[in-house]
Amino acid sequence: TRTSVITGSASGIGAATAALLRERGQRVIGVDLKDADVQADLSTRQGRQDAAAQAVELAGGSVDAVIACAGISAPVPATLSVNYFGVVEFLEALRPTLAAAPHPRAAVVSSMASLQPNSPEMVEAALAGDEARGLEIAQSFADQGPQAGYAVYPSSKRALSRWVRRASITPEWAGAGIPLNAVAPGTVLTPMTQQLLATEESRAMVDSHVPMPLNYHQPPESIATLLAWLTSEENTHLAGQVIYCDGGADATLRGDDV
Ligand code: NAD
Numbered sequence: 001t002r003t004s005v006i007t008g009s010a011s012g013i014g015a016a017t018a019a020l021l022r023e024r025g026q027r028v029i030g031v032d033l034k035d036a037d038v039q040a041d042l043s044t045r046q047g048r049q050d051a052a053a054q055a056v057e058l059a060g061g062s063v064d065a066v067i068a069c070a071g072i073s074a075p076v077p078a079t080l081s082v083n084y085f086g087v088v089e090f091l092e093a094l095r096p097t098l099a100a101a102p103h104p105r106a107a108v109v110s111s112m113a114s115l116q117p118n119s120p121e122m123v124e125a126a127l128a129g130d131e132a133r134g135l136e137i138a139q140s141f142a143d144q145g146p147q148a149g150y151a152v153y154p155s156s157k158r159a160l161s162r163w164v165r166r167a168s169i170t171p172e173w174a175g176a177g178i179p180l181n182a183v184a185p186g187t188v189l190t191p192m193t194q195q196l197l198a199t200e201e202s203r204a205m206v207d208s209h210v211p212m213p214l215n216y217h218q219p220p221e222s223i224a225t226l227l228a229w230l231t232s233e234e235n236t237h238l239a240g241q242v243i244y245c246d247g248g249a250d251a252t253l254r255g256d257d258v
Helices: 012-023 045-058 078-099 120-127 131-142 152-167 200-209 221-230 249-254
Strands: 003-007 027-032 065-068 105-109 180-185 242-245
Touching (some): 003 012, 003 078, 012 027, 012 221, 027 045, 045 078, 065 078, 105 221, 120 152, 152 242, 180 221, 221 242
Parallel strands (some): 105 180
């Protein structure tokens, strides 16, 4: 039976993925701020390292898959820390353990929002591994108010999608036989979006940025099933992809630009 480590397991997409894999008889080690097997704060370097070490220990030293769902969307610098560094450093800390598994897999949750206006400087700082510089840039956006601060979220996700693209084909991932991919959801019905979708006006605003002609807003299970496949033994050759599972939002917005 496979053992998967899932971050953000206490809510939304992470919780749906944990439930699905458990239902299928797999072992899941959940990581979250609370209500999880491993309680950790992925916004800090220490938290990431401790969480990875604890997860490996709970798993008895062998982990078959890592699924990184933890994320926040607030217009604050911490969003860059959780959404980018909290994924990348956590995955990197678990990579040597993963590489020893017979069929290792990794998947992360990016977003449709990675295509929205963002800060190329913040993206570059993240990809360079410079968290201090990234936070400085994020703070300068946040200081201009929530409207400007919103750029932190798409920037964190753009950086994450690019990291997956770059890292997936390196000796450390592809060379070690570990498919690494991202899923980019549209508007998912979870606590993260509850407030945003509460009024007709705010919902119209969300829908104008994320048009979903196929089946409209999606349940977290629509992402969980995809994450489950990406991290299953069946996935032998899909790597480095950012898969837009978004009710057709990406096709609507980017059209022929593929
Ligand atoms: P959610 O708020 O329901 O769940 C996120 C989980 O991450 C929570 O349990 C939270 O406690 C955990 N988390 C937050 N900060 C953390 C930290 N510092 N350390 C450890 N855990 C932390 O949200 P969700 O909608 O399930 O989002 C999951 C992922 O999907 C996120 O990365 C989000 O950006 C992405 N996403 C969501 C949507 C959407 O519409 N809901 C769309 C695109 C992408």
